Amino acid sequence: MLDSEMTTDLFVFARGEQEASPARPEALLVERICCGDDEAFSEFYRMYAPMVHGIVLARISRNDVDDIIQEVFISAYRNFSSLRDKNAVGGWLAMIARNRATEFFRQAKPTEELADDVSQNGNSHARAHEILSAIRTCPDAYRETLVLRLVEGMTGPEIAERTGLTPESVRVNLHRGMKLLREKLGIGVK
Amino acid sequence: MNDEYLWNKTGGDAEIEGLENALKAFRYYETADPRIPMQAVPTVEKRTRSIFRLRFTFVFAATAVVVLSGAWFMLPAIDSAISDRAVNAVNEVQLHRLPLAHIPIIDTATENENSQPKAIRATVKIRQPDQIKIKPVRAFAKSLPNEHSQVKLTAEEKYAYDQLMLALSITSSKLKIVKDTVSQIDKPNTAIERYR
Numbered sequence: 001m002l003d004s005e006m007t008t009d010l011f012v013f014a015r016g017e018q019e020a021s022p023a024r025p026e027a028l029l030v031e032r033i034c035c036g037d038d039e040a041f042s043e044f045y046r047m048y049a050p051m052v053h054g055i056v057l058a059r060i061s062r063n064d065v066d067d068i069i070q071e072v073f074i075s076a077y078r079n080f081s082s083l084r085d086k087n088a089v090g091g092w093l094a095m096i097a098r099n100r101a102t103e104f105f106r107q108a109k110p111t112e113e114l115a116d117d118v119s120q121n122g123n124s125h126a127r128a129h130e131i132l133s134a135i136r137t138c139p140d141a142y143r144e145t146l147v148l149r150l151v152e153g154m155t156g157p158e159i160a161e162r163t164g165l166t167p168e169s170v171r172v173n174l175h176r177g178m179k180l181l182r183e184k185l186g187i188g189v190k
Numbered sequence: 191m192n193d194e195y196l197w198n199k200t201g202g203d204a205e206i207e208g209l210e211n212a213l214k215a216f217r218y219y220e221t222a223d224p225r226i227p228m229q230a231v232p233t234v235e236k237r238t239r240s241i242f243r244l245r246f247t248f249v250f251a252a253t254a255v256v257v258l259s260g261a262w263f264m265l266p267a268i269d270s271a272i273s274d275r276a277v278n279a280v281n282e283v284q285l286h287r288l289p290l291a292h293i294p295i296i297d298t299a300t301e302n303e304n305s306q307p308k309a310i311r312a313t314v315k316i317r318q319p320d321q322i323k324i325k326p327v328r329a330f331a332k333s334l335p336n337e338h339s340q341v342k343l344t345a346e347e348k349y350a351y352d353q354l355m356l357a358l359s360i361t362s363s364k365l366k367i368v369k370d371t372v373s374q375i376d377k378p379n380t381a382i383e384r385y386r
Contacts, residue, residue, distance in 0.1 A: 046220065049218055049220065050217075050218045053218035054218070057216060062216060124212065124215075125215065127212050128212045128213055128215050128216065131209060131212055131213055132213065132216060149196070150206070150209050150210055150213045151213045151214075151216050151217055152217055152218060153210065153214075153217065155197070155198045155199055156196070156197040156198055157198060171197055174196055174197065175193060175196070178191065178196055178206075179191075181209075182191070182205075187205060
């Protein structure tokens, strides 16, 4: 068998395997949303809101996060019909969230974020802000994964499933990001 | 640092748990039942509207093309009809308003000899169609003689009018003969002759 024929066979097999992949629950949700099912949208919102929250929080101030989340879901709802691969809705939504957050960060004026109740648990909030600020200084891939893991409480496989990244990438980002965060916070440094 | 706890929360790591507890304040909590925002336009409806708008535009454009093309072909016919009617009306009006001295008197006695009418007073100026300025429709309609208003002719005028009509009919018949002769319509039909 010639090399070209073998390559063609492999390509056809790979494509057939891709077409035969079963629709994931998220894809079925998107299909229902496109048909006008409001309950499906609520379920979709509950499923992906923590991920969108984490991605946005890794980039912009906490006070503006809720507005950006709303804009992300509105934009997604308007453009569901343009989504070709419904199975990749997680990565698609994460990309919308990143773009919205970046766009907002460019347009927003620099502000100083204050804790909600500085007088009461002042020490714990100050510590939380310090950690979050340290995370935000990390590279994009690390800070997003760290926020989803440490703030939103998602596990590595959950992060991979929601964002569309491979588990290996998430694992590497978590490990390197955590190492970088410890250096920034001075944890474990003797 | 326990990598397995960092990956899937198995085992335990006090350092990571401390970070989690500190950052828990920033975690997302669902405050209300999420609903579709009012400003979000339904996707399916939007597509339907755009398709409907496209179809409407297409139908409107097609109708406009048909109407304009029809008007383009109808305009010359309407224009010629109006101009013919205008010529007839102007001739008729001119005829009614001609003074008696300007109406030609046809000598009917010479008609039989020469088969051509002889005009004694040929002072009538017949306007050519290209010399007539077509008035706007409203002004033209006003200028037309009313059907109910009959022009009363005297006996002499009526006689002159009849003579003129006779002369015109004779002239037209002669012209028809000349035209047929020029067109060689009077020649015997060759196909019939062959058959015979």
